[in-house]
Amino acid sequence: MIRAHSLLRHREGLAAWSMVAPALLVTMVFAVYPVLDSLWLSLHHIFVGIPQLGSPFVGLDNYVALFHDPVARQALVVTLAFVLLSTLLELACGLIIALVIHERFRGRGLVRAAILIPWAIPTVVASQLWRYIFNDQYGFANLLLFGDRVTDYVPWLAYPGVAFAVVVLTDVWKTSSFAALLILAGLQVIPHDLYDAARVDGARMWQRFWHITLPLLKPALLLALLFRTMDAFRVFDLVFVMTQGGPGDATQTLQFYGYQTLFTEGRIGYGSAISVAVFLMILALSLTYLRAMGSNLLERRRP
Amino acid sequence: MTRRILLAGGILATVGLSLLPFLWFVLTSFKSQTEIEAAPPPWWPSGSLGFYRTALFDHHLFDYALNSVVVAGATTLLALLFAIPAAYALARLTIPGKQGILAVLLCVSMFPQMAIAGPIWRLLDSLGGLNHRWGVVLPYVALTLPLAIWILASFFKELPPELEDAARVDGCGTWGTLFRITLPLATPGIFTAAILILIYAWNEFFFALLILTQPEQQTLPVGIALFQGEFTMPWGELAAASVVATLPLIGVVLLCQRWIVSGLSAGAVKG
Numbered sequence: 001m002i003r004a005h006s007l008l009r010h011r012e013g014l015a016a017w018s019m020v021a022p023a024l025l026v027t028m029v030f031a032v033y034p035v036l037d038s039l040w041l042s043l044h045h046i047f048v049g050i051p052q053l054g055s056p057f058v059g060l061d062n063y064v065a066l067f068h069d070p071v072a073r074q075a076l077v078v079t080l081a082f083v084l085l086s087t088l089l090e091l092a093c094g095l096i097i098a099l100v101i102h103e104r105f106r107g108r109g110l111v112r113a114a115i116l117i118p119w120a121i122p123t124v125v126a127s128q129l130w131r132y133i134f135n136d137q138y139g140f141a142n143l144l145l146f147g148d149r150v151t152d153y154v155p156w157l158a159y160p161g162v163a164f165a166v167v168v169l170t171d172v173w174k175t176s177s178f179a180a181l182l183i184l185a186g187l188q189v190i191p192h193d194l195y196d197a198a199r200v201d202g203a204r205m206w207q208r209f210w211h212i213t214l215p216l217l218k219p220a221l222l223l224a225l226l227f228r229t230m231d232a233f234r235v236f237d238l239v240f241v242m243t244q245g246g247p248g249d250a251t252q253t254l255q256f257y258g259y260q261t262l263f264t265e266g267r268i269g270y271g272s273a274i275s276v277a278v279f280l281m282i283l284a285l286s287l288t289y290l291r292a293m294g295s296n297l298l299e300r301r302r303p
Numbered sequence: 304m305t306r307r308i309l310l311a312g313g314i315l316a317t318v319g320l321s322l323l324p325f326l327w328f329v330l331t332s333f334k335s336q337t338e339i340e341a342a343p344p345p346w347w348p349s350g351s352l353g354f355y356r357t358a359l360f361d362h363h364l365f366d367y368a369l370n371s372v373v374v375a376g377a378t379t380l381l382a383l384l385f386a387i388p389a390a391y392a393l394a395r396l397t398i399p400g401k402q403g404i405l406a407v408l409l410c411v412s413m414f415p416q417m418a419i420a421g422p423i424w425r426l427l428d429s430l431g432g433l434n435h436r437w438g439v440v441l442p443y444v445a446l447t448l449p450l451a452i453w454i455l456a457s458f459f460k461e462l463p464p465e466l467e468d469a470a471r472v473d474g475c476g477t478w479g480t481l482f483r484i485t486l487p488l489a490t491p492g493i494f495t496a497a498i499l500i501l502i503y504a505w506n507e508f509f510f511a512l513l514i515l516t517q518p519e520q521q522t523l524p525v526g527i528a529l530f531q532g533e534f535t536m537p538w539g540e541l542a543a544a545s546v547v548a549t550l551p552l553i554g555v556v557l558l559c560q561r562w563i564v565s566g567l568s569a570g571a572v573k574g
Contacts, residue, residue, distance in 0.1 A: 015478065019391060120549075122527070132328065137342070148343045181564055236417070271421065
């Protein structure tokens with residue numbers, strides 16, 4: 001009896017593995033192996049176009065160089081500023097959108113669809129769109145602000161600070177609705193009787209929001225923060241299309257610096273070191289968040 | 304009362320800010336070159352289709368659109384094919400090493416594209432996949448699998464296990480149970496996962512930029528990002544191409560809003 005049972009379990013284990021194996025294989029070949037390869041490459045000096053140098057193993061030299069690289073340091077500052085500003089703004093806008101689409105009103109489905117459109121638009125299209133809006137000659141921003149006073153038209157993207165702000169604005173426009181959906185999921189699980197009880201006790205709308213909604217939304221807000229931070233850290237499309245890192249180095253993020261080092265300059269070892277460093281930062285941040293959320297995300301049940 | 308005013312203002316602001324910027328691009332795509340270059344440019348177009356014509360015939364827009372359809376379609380089918388059995392096994396069966404598999408998937412969903420870009424380029428170079436559409440499909444499948452598996456597993460878990468148990472007792476094998484009992488019940492989940500994979504593959508830019516260097520193979524995002532005129536930036540054609548790239552997505556969002564909302568929150572709550 002016990003043997004028959006363990007045989008059954010053995011067969012189920014085999015079937016289970018045959019079901020997971022194809023997915024796992026693709027993941028291993030096209031995601032896990034490449035990361036390990038990047039790690040390995042980052043320990044070498046490799047220059048595309050100078051094959052006679054070979055690819056000598058240099059240990060952690062690339063990481064030491066990265067640590068002392070002023071361009072990388074500046075890119076880190078830009079990246080952190082972008083992550084901080086865009087995630088905080090997206091969380092704030094997402095919260096407002098979520099509160100709106102959580103209410104019951106006629107045509108709510110259409111409003112939700114409208115809000116999802118920026119999220120669905122390809123990032124490349126959103127980038128070109130906002131680049132056009134802030135274009136110095138044909139842009140909507142100038143038309144709106146100055147009308148036909150053409151001589152007043154401002155070349156927005158030529159100013160470092162403004163260019164950075166426009167990139168942040170585009171990201172906020174594009175992804176606030178994603179944050180809103182995560183927050184909405186949190187709103188939907190707040191029990192309604194809490195609000196009724198507060199109302200009976202005479203709590204005003206603002207007090208109900210501050211003392212019930214916000215504290216109970218904390219897990220959803222943290223989750224949105226985690227997802228948005230991870231995405232903001234690896235921002236690439238926006239920078240590539242809108243500014244190419246410029247003007248100067250005002251919008252040069254670590255990802256874009258890594259891209260240029262790898263694919264424009266062909267410094268494979270150093271570029272890999274940059275990529276691995278970004279990956280490690282994201283990993284460290286995520287683990288910190290997960291710990292802050294105080295639960296094992298892997299095993300959490302859907303509410 | 305204040306609540307209703309706040310709500311009306313909120314609806315107006317969010318819908319307006321969501322739609323108006325793109326509307327400007329839509330208007331631009333129907334203008335003529337003289338209208339675009341006028342100072343100041345007119346708000347309303349005269350309704351010319353000229354930019355759509357030149358974008359289609361002089362800027363490879365037809366190639367881009369076709370490639371996007373092929374790449375997004377193939378990615379969605381393949382990713383579902385791999386994700387469905389994997390999600391079922393992880394949701395329902397006792398599988399040795401489950402925590403490890405979940406950890407690998409979670410880790411993959413955190414990878415910055417850059418950390419795998421160089422090696423993937425080398426891998427495809429040796430496999431002969433550079434400048435082929437299947438060369439972008441394979442990494443897309445790998446990168447969409449974690450989300451697809453998560454969404455599907457959360458749907459499978461919510462199905463009552465009694466039906467599957469009954470099928471087992473009647474002698475149905477594991478694969479048979481999945482295909483005959485579970486799959487038909489999980490159609491909404493599969494639909495949700497399919498939409499999210501489709502949108503990802505349709506919009507992805509970075510790998511497509513690296514792997515596809517000829518206009519004949521490039522997808523819409525690459526074409527739109529690299530849009531160049533001979534002397535000036537062809538904003539009109541660019542706007543037309545952007546409308547073409549976005550229209551299918553707007554259709555999907557309007558038709559499938561409900562599934563997208565549930566899918567994103569399910570995937571997210573699961574991690």
